[in-house]
Amino acid sequence: MWIKILLVIAVAAVSVALTRATGGARHQAVRRILLALFVVAAGVAVLWPPLLTKVANLVGVGRGADLLLYALVIAFLTYISTSYRRTSRLSRDLTTMARELTLLRAQVEDDRRCAPDGTGPAALEGTAGGDLHKSSTPGPHSLPGDSAPTAYDAQRD
Amino acid sequence: MPDDSLADAWLVVPLYDEAEVIGPVLREALATFPRIVVVDDGSSDASAARARETGARVLEHPVNLGQGAALQTGITYALAHGARYVVTFDADGQHQVADAAAMVRRAREERLGAVLGSRFLDDRTRAGLLKRVVLRLAVWFTNATTGMRLTDAHNGLRVLRRDVAEQIDLRQARMAHASEIVTQVARTGTTWREHPVHVLYTDYSRAKGQSVLNSVNILVDLVFK
Numbered sequence: 001m002w003i004k005i006l007l008v009i010a011v012a013a014v015s016v017a018l019t020r021a022t023g024g025a026r027h028q029a030v031r032r033i034l035l036a037l038f039v040v041a042a043g044v045a046v047l048w049p050p051l052l053t054k055v056a057n058l059v060g061v062g063r064g065a066d067l068l069l070y071a072l073v074i075a076f077l078t079y080i081s082t083s084y085r086r087t088s089r090l091s092r093d094l095t096t097m098a099r100e101l102t103l104l105r106a107q108v109e110d111d112r113r114c115a116p117d118g119t120g121p122a123a124l125e126g127t128a129g130g131d132l133h134k135s136s137t138p139g140p141h142s143l144p145g146d147s148a149p150t151a152y153d154a155q156r157d
Numbered sequence: 158m159p160d161d162s163l164a165d166a167w168l169v170v171p172l173y174d175e176a177e178v179i180g181p182v183l184r185e186a187l188a189t190f191p192r193i194v195v196v197d198d199g200s201s202d203a204s205a206a207r208a209r210e211t212g213a214r215v216l217e218h219p220v221n222l223g224q225g226a227a228l229q230t231g232i233t234y235a236l237a238h239g240a241r242y243v244v245t246f247d248a249d250g251q252h253q254v255a256d257a258a259a260m261v262r263r264a265r266e267e268r269l270g271a272v273l274g275s276r277f278l279d280d281r282t283r284a285g286l287l288k289r290v291v292l293r294l295a296v297w298f299t300n301a302t303t304g305m306r307l308t309d310a311h312n313g314l315r316v317l318r319r320d321v322a323e324q325i326d327l328r329q330a331r332m333a334h335a336s337e338i339v340t341q342v343a344r345t346g347t348t349w350r351e352h353p354v355h356v357l358y359t360d361y362s363r364a365k366g367q368s369v370l371n372s373v374n375i376l377v378d379l380v381f382k
Contacts, residue, residue: 092328095222099230102196106216106234 004046011042166261166316167240168193169231170213171224172248176202182250183211189254190244194234196227204248225327225334232322243322245338247313256354260316263352270321270347273307273339274314278353298376299336303343307351311335314354321347333374 015035045052045068052064061067168190172179179195186193193213197205199221208215216230228245235243242261246252252274260272276282277292284292292311299310315338317325324345327334342349 094220095226098219098222099226099233102216102218102230103233103237106214 007046008043011039011046015039162265163190163258163261164192165239165241166190166192166244167235167238167242168244168246168257169228169235170195170246170248171198171227171231172196172200172204172208172215173198173221173224173227174200174202174204175248176200176204176207178250179204179248180207180211182248183208183213186246186254186257187211187213189258192235192238192240194231194238195248196231196234198222198224198227223334225337228334228338229325229327232317232325236319236322240322241319243317243319245313245315245317250359251356252314253355253357256352257314257316260314260352260354263350264316264318267350268348269350270318270345271342271349272316272352273309273342273349274312274354274356275307275309275351276312276354276356277308278351281353281355282358284356284358295336299339302336303340305339305343307339309351310339312354312356314356317342318347321345 015038045064049064052067054064056062056064056067059067061070168186170183170186170193172195175182183193183195195205195208195213195215197208197215197217199218205215205217214234216234218227218230231245232243242264244257244261246257256274260274263269264272276284292309296307296310299305300307313335321342325338325341327337327341
């Protein structure tokens with residue numbers, strides 16, 4: 001009997017935690033519906049185990065506990081795949097952010113080499129340059145050691 | 158001795174924990190290629206400082222993002238500074254500067270959009286049997302998925318002409334970018350050639366290099382994008 005109370009509390013705790021997860025509005029609605037179904041099913045399974053066994057027999061599984069295990073396996077695999085997708089999206093975003101940061105910092109450094117006091121017009125213009133990814137025009141500055149900064153620009157077609 | 162025909166070629170060197178060797182590698186390369194951008198990919202050792210000492214331009218990723226991301230950062234930087242040719246070059250000293258220079262000249266002379274290094278076009282490179290088998294499998298996989306006819310898919314020495322480099326957008330931050338570059342080069346429809354290069358396997362590179370097991374990771378990264 002105690003186990004029933006503990007399990008119901010656990011189900012309630014998990015469902016509260018899940019409702020707090022963020023995401024798109026549609027996703028959130030779907031997740032909430034699934035969550036409601038989960039709460040009902042879990043509650044029923046905990047309070048009336050024979051019912052679970054009956055459902056299990058209907059689909060050709062011997063015991064309710066076995067059905068529960070299968071459902072758990074599927075739920076776990078789903079979890080793995082969604083969290084894998086989410087992690088790769090996150091790391092992709094992180095990559096974009098960090099690269100952007102690196103390039104911006106490089107541009108600031110380059111501009112500072114042009115105007116050592118850091119207040120020259122180049123320092124302001126350059127950093128406001130916008131999309132670093134697609135920028136294909138050479139910067140208004142050259143690296144130290146450039147003998148003829150425009151020599152290679154002239155060759156471009 | 159710097160070569161004028163290489164003044165518009167930028168060497169892009171992704172760098173991760175190579176403090177031991179990066180100094181000499183860059184100094185040798187700078188003698189031929191005046192323009193080098195090193196992208197330190199969040200190294201935990203003194204790699205970035207060693208690279209700076211050589212006078213090469215060094216960019217630093219705030220965290221480790223993977224070689225693909227480092228290459229993409231370097232390519233973007235080189236293009237923004239007027240590179241006409243972008244050369245990807247490994248930091249560990251496996252690649253020969255002379256090979257890189259020859260590849261740029263070839264790209265220019267034969268008007269090629271891309272020149273890809275291959276260690277299997279001649280017999281200078283000595284790789285172990287297992288390594289050869291894995292590399293051949295990688296080649297087979299890349300050829301099957303891109304429709305290209307390559308002899309070496311995972312060679313880090315490549316020359317990309319500006320218009321081709323502009324279309325490279327590496328999404329695979331980790332090692333799978335090698336196949337990704339090839340795929341994206343193929344998609345541009347540009348003319349390309351393979352060029353025989355010598356990959357030097359030293360004790361250092363053998364100890365540091367990719368383990369054969371890592372090819373499993375690469376395969377998984379490519380299948381489950």
